[in-house]
Amino acid sequence: MKESQVNRLQLSHNKFILKKSLFVRDVIRDRWLYAILLPGFLYFVIFKYVPMAGLAMAFEDYKPHLGFMGSPWVGFKHFERFFTEPQFWELFRNTLLLAVYNLLFFFPIPIVLALMLNEVRNQVFKRFAQTLLYLPHFVSWVVAVGIFYILFTTEGGIVNEYIRQLGLEKIPFLLSEDWFRPMIIGQSIWKEAGWGTIIFLAALSGVDLQLYEAARMDGAGRWRQLWHITLPAIRSTVVILFILRLGSFLDTGFEHIFLMLNSMNREVGEVFDTYVYTKGLTQGQYSYSAAVGLFKSLVGLVLVLLSNWIAKKFGEEGVY
Amino acid sequence: MPTEDKNWSNRLFHTLNYSALLLVSIIMFIPFLYIVSVSFAAPEEVVKGGLLLFPTHFTLGAYKYIFSTDTMVRSILVSIYITVFGTFINLLLTSLTAYPLAKGYLRGRRTFLIMVLITMLFSGGMIPTYFVVKAFGMIDTYWSLMIPGAISAFNLIVLKNFFQQIPDGLEDSAKIDGCHDIGILFRIVIPLSMPAMATFGLFYAVGHWNAFFNAIMYINDSQKFPVQVILRQIIILSQDQIGDTASQQDPTDYLPQTIRMASIVIATIPIALVYPFLQKHFAKGVLLGSVKG
Numbered sequence: 001m002k003e004s005q006v007n008r009l010q011l012s013h014n015k016f017i018l019k020k021s022l023f024v025r026d027v028i029r030d031r032w033l034y035a036i037l038l039p040g041f042l043y044f045v046i047f048k049y050v051p052m053a054g055l056a057m058a059f060e061d062y063k064p065h066l067g068f069m070g071s072p073w074v075g076f077k078h079f080e081r082f083f084t085e086p087q088f089w090e091l092f093r094n095t096l097l098l099a100v101y102n103l104l105f106f107f108p109i110p111i112v113l114a115l116m117l118n119e120v121r122n123q124v125f126k127r128f129a130q131t132l133l134y135l136p137h138f139v140s141w142v143v144a145v146g147i148f149y150i151l152f153t154t155e156g157g158i159v160n161e162y163i164r165q166l167g168l169e170k171i172p173f174l175l176s177e178d179w180f181r182p183m184i185i186g187q188s189i190w191k192e193a194g195w196g197t198i199i200f201l202a203a204l205s206g207v208d209l210q211l212y213e214a215a216r217m218d219g220a221g222r223w224r225q226l227w228h229i230t231l232p233a234i235r236s237t238v239v240i241l242f243i244l245r246l247g248s249f250l251d252t253g254f255e256h257i258f259l260m261l262n263s264m265n266r267e268v269g270e271v272f273d274t275y276v277y278t279k280g281l282t283q284g285q286y287s288y289s290a291a292v293g294l295f296k297s298l299v300g301l302v303l304v305l306l307s308n309w310i311a312k313k314f315g316e317e318g319v320y
Numbered sequence: 321m322p323t324e325d326k327n328w329s330n331r332l333f334h335t336l337n338y339s340a341l342l343l344v345s346i347i348m349f350i351p352f353l354y355i356v357s358v359s360f361a362a363p364e365e366v367v368k369g370g371l372l373l374f375p376t377h378f379t380l381g382a383y384k385y386i387f388s389t390d391t392m393v394r395s396i397l398v399s400i401y402i403t404v405f406g407t408f409i410n411l412l413l414t415s416l417t418a419y420p421l422a423k424g425y426l427r428g429r430r431t432f433l434i435m436v437l438i439t440m441l442f443s444g445g446m447i448p449t450y451f452v453v454k455a456f457g458m459i460d461t462y463w464s465l466m467i468p469g470a471i472s473a474f475n476l477i478v479l480k481n482f483f484q485q486i487p488d489g490l491e492d493s494a495k496i497d498g499c500h501d502i503g504i505l506f507r508i509v510i511p512l513s514m515p516a517m518a519t520f521g522l523f524y525a526v527g528h529w530n531a532f533f534n535a536i537m538y539i540n541d542s543q544k545f546p547v548q549v550i551l552r553q554i555i556i557l558s559q560d561q562i563g564d565t566a567s568q569q570d571p572t573d574y575l576p577q578t579i580r581m582a583s584i585v586i587a588t589i590p591i592a593l594v595y596p597f598l599q600k601h602f603a604k605g606v607l608l609g610s611v612k613g
Binding site: 143 | 334341376425426434439446452471502526529552586598599
């Protein structure tokens with residue numbers, strides 16, 4: 001080897017040592033920061049990443065007494081079973097329909113409410129309306145569904161009492177397939193629509209008032225101002241929330257649906273999540289339901305990545 | 321808000337807008353009003369039907385009944401315990417984790433943040449998580465209701481952004497005075513972040529009080545049920561006579577409606593009590609950093 005080559009090697013080695021010692025120095029300097037980061041780190045590893053690794057059980061015939069390592073591998077057996085199960089299409093349809101109805105009937109409402117609240121000049125009235133609109137968000141799903149049960153039951157619920165007084169037939173809102181989806185969407189609107197306005201109101205409060213002033217000078221009326229200033233101002237917020245909603249597209253409010261399910265509406269109400277719970281935790285088919293859960297998580301992931309990609313194509317910022 | 325001239329079309333617009341909002345707000349509130357007022361009515365009055373928003377015979381019977389049974393009282397105590405202790409764990413762990421992540425110079429910070437973000441997009445799901453909780457021997461203990469959700473990734477990131485906004489100069493001068501990182505966090509950063517801590521504390525607390533599904537999964541011992549699980553038995557399962565879930569466990573068939581409503585009221589009172597305090601902060605607290613992402 002020539003001398004210069006040796007020198008160069010030596011030099012790069014020294015650089016490496018230097019970098020390494022810098023790193024070690026920084027880590028030692030920040031030892032307390034690392035120490036207080038440790039519990040959080042362990043939390044994410046144990047309760048988020050270990051379960052992800054645990055998804056491997058979807059490819060096993062997991063037997064509790066054999067343990068995770070001892071259970072036999074079966075490849076895609078559980079997925080094959082799930083995809084060929086007649087119930088697969090039922091679950092798929094139920095989950096998809098609820099998600100689509102949510103996007104169609106629920107998603108626009110907070111935006112409209114926020115636009116309406118944004119027009120209110122009287123601060124006392126605004127606070128009053130917001131207080132009442134936000135309130136349902138803070139009750140549990142048990143309470144929300146419970147209230148609907150009490151109001152809509154055929155056994156003396158006030159809604160059916162009125163229907164009866166009008167001389168009409170009572171409607172079994174809670175025990176019918178036809179009413180399941182409208183009830184779910186209605187409850188979501190009651191509980192969350194008001195709360196959903198917060199983020200849009202924040203976006204609206206950031207709009208420069210001079211823009212409106214200028215538009216008015218140019219002769220823009222209320223609707224033109226809405227169309228050309230207000231809506232563009234909240235567009236990116238709408239896009240981000242839309243992407244996030246697509247990400248939880250298949251979640252469709254698990255507790256909520258679980259509480260509304262009964263034997264009369266199971267055929268339209270059972271979704272992926274409730275199916276995982278029933279098969280896994282109540283019937284003990286662990287590997288099979290882990291496979292169903294994995295399928296659901298993957299579809300959700302693909303939906304977020306896809307919609308984020310599309311949003312970027314259209315020149316929006318996206319979530320990341 | 322758009323600007324405008326004062327003319328009749330604007331007045332019309334505002335009148336319509338205010339009335340519509342008023343109507344929507346009242347519709348949102350009526351179910352609460354109905355539940356509260358019927359809970360004070362005599363059961364016979366409710367059975368007769370046609371009851372409107374105000375009962376004619378005011379009675380505390382339903383409440384007396386509920387407090388005479390231990391099931392409801394015990395479950396409320398369980399929920400109070402989980403809420404207080406669980407929220408403390410939430411806040412402690414979230415701020416301990418958020419603080420180092422707020423330091424731009426910390427090595428490995430980006431990697432950890434990406435690791436957190438991934439958990440918001442993808443998760444192992446119910447079954448593997450159940451086995452982790454089980455492996456730690458937490459089944460049928462209150463730990464199972466507090467530890468698996470100890471840190472919310474979203475709150476963590478918002479709190480991290482909040483911590484980042486605190487001027488570095490403050491911390492530098494504390495360091496010169498001989499305070500190390502942990503001291504700075506507890507003596508300077510957290511006291512300066514009280515609005516954020518209050519907001520997240522209340523969110524976490526509401527979450528614990530309202531939690532239902534974790535208990536269904538992890539708690540089998542009915543003596544340890546939190547209030548929402550009992551509430552479901554009283555209100556939903558007992559009405560769902562045809563439903564298949566009803567057969568599992570139900571000593572509460574055929575309770576009068578007034579008792580069901582009174583139990584909703586009792587289970588919701590804590591929320592109603594914190595709500596005014598909560599409201600002052602949350603709009604600001606939720607948006608801290610969340611708009612910027």
